[in-house]
Amino acid sequence: MLNILAETGPGEMLEGLKAIGAGLGYGLAAIGPGIGIGTVVGNAISAMARQPESAGMVRTTMFLGIAFTEALALIGFVVFILLLP
Amino acid sequence: MNVLALEFPPVNHLFDWPSVLFNDTPFALNKVGLTYLFAMVMTMLIFGFAGAKRSRLVPAGVQHVAESGVNFVEESVVMQTIGPDGRKFMPFLTTMFFFILFSNITEVIPFWQFPANSRMAMPITLALLVWVIYNFQGVKHQGPLGYLKNSLFPPGVPVFLYVIVTPIEFVSTFIVRPFSLAIRLWANMVAGHLLLVTFAILSATMWSSGGLGYVGALALSFPMLILMTGFEILVSFLQAFIFTILAAVYIGGSMHPEH
Numbered sequence: 040m041l042n043i044l045a046e047t048g049p050g051e052m053l054e055g056l057k058a059i060g061a062g063l064g065y066g067l068a069a070i071g072p073g074i075g076i077g078t079v080v081g082n083a084i085s086a087m088a089r090q091p092e093s094a095g096m097v098r099t100t101m102f103l104g105i106a107f108t109e110a111l112a113l114i115g116f117v118v119f120i121l122l123l124p
Numbered sequence: 125m126n127v128l129a130l131e132f133p134p135v136n137h138l139f140d141w142p143s144v145l146f147n148d149t150p151f152a153l154n155k156v157g158l159t160y161l162f163a164m165v166m167t168m169l170i171f172g173f174a175g176a177k178r179s180r181l182v183p184a185g186v187q188h189v190a191e192s193g194v195n196f197v198e199e200s201v202v203m204q205t206i207g208p209d210g211r212k213f214m215p216f217l218t219t220m221f222f223f224i225l226f227s228n229i230t231e232v233i234p235f236w237q238f239p240a241n242s243r244m245a246m247p248i249t250l251a252l253l254v255w256v257i258y259n260f261q262g263v264k265h266q267g268p269l270g271y272l273k274n275s276l277f278p279p280g281v282p283v284f285l286y287v288i289v290t291p292i293e294f295v296s297t298f299i300v301r302p303f304s305l306a307i308r309l310w311a312n313m314v315a316g317h318l319l320l321v322t323f324a325i326l327s328a329t330m331w332s333s334g335g336l337g338y339v340g341a342l343a344l345s346f347p348m349l350i351l352m353t354g355f356e357i358l359v360s361f362l363q364a365f366i367f368t369i370l371a372a373v374y375i376g377g378s379m380h381p382e383h
Contacts, residue, residue, distance in 0.1 A: 095204070099200055100204075102362075102369060103369065103370070103373065106308060110304050114307070116315055123135055
């Protein structure tokens with residue numbers, strides 16, 4: 040391990056750390072929104088199942104909720120793109 | 125097998141296009157510009173045809189597309205978010221919906237395969253346009269001071285909390301909104317394009333490596349490519365819808381303040 044570290048130049052090390060950071064950053068940013076979108080859609084489905092006549096309104100609101108929740112994951116994705124070497 | 129030596133091009137190569145028409149003039153067009161022209165012409169054609177021909181009681185062909193599009197925007201965007209007096213925004217929202225849809229859908233059109241909205245220029249322009257419209261509507265319907273008061277001091281909050289709430293509301297309403305609107309569309313398209321490119325390159329590399337690569341390409345990566353293409357059709361429709369509906373929500377929010 041130390042030998043490998045000794046052979047790599049500082050620039051390569053930085054590139055590698057950037058790649059790791061980008062991948063981990065996106066993965067971490069996707070956890071919360073994943074749970075959030077699951078909650079939003081799950082509750083919307085149970086609302087639609089209880090009251091099928093209000094399905095249109097629930098669907099619109101569901102997409103709004105998804106859009107706002109998803110924004111966090113997308114910011115993580117943008118950071119991922121920016122950090123790519 | 126040479127699968128692990130997959131060569132993925134640098135990200136910039138996937139989104140930078142050299143200009144192909146009118147080189148070295150201010151009107152130089154590259155693939156992105158051509159896609160926007162295509163989207164504009166398609167949107168104009170759909171509604172031009174629907175309006176130019178004598179409309180039939182039972183719609184068919186292009187008239188059907190235009191009428192169901194207008195109906196869709198009215199039923200599930202305007203009526204749900206602004207209400208009956210939002211009908212005057214119908215032309216704007218419908219045009220924006222179709223324009224974004226057509227410039228997204230080029231992502232899956234064979235041999236074109238580039239979503240124009242994966243360049244930031246048009247999403248941010250549309251988002252700033254929406255920003256100008258909802259601020260204008262807010263000032264028009266509530267007056268400048270009333271608009272500022274309603275958006276910076278939301279009612280029903282304990283007075284001492286305004287120290288925290290007001291800066292947050294200011295940043296989120298006037299600064300972050302257009303950027304989150306634009307970034308949502310842009311990042312979704314970039315992600316979709318990268319996904320399709322990844323699976324396409326994977327399939328091609330596996331296929332050209334021969335041997336086990338044939339099996340891998342036919343069993344794994346190529347079916348995934350087809351699946352993802354279907355998914356991206358859904359995403360490009362959904363992003364056009366979400367952009368339109370959020371624009372309608374912002375406009376509706378400044379037309380009818382919470383009491």
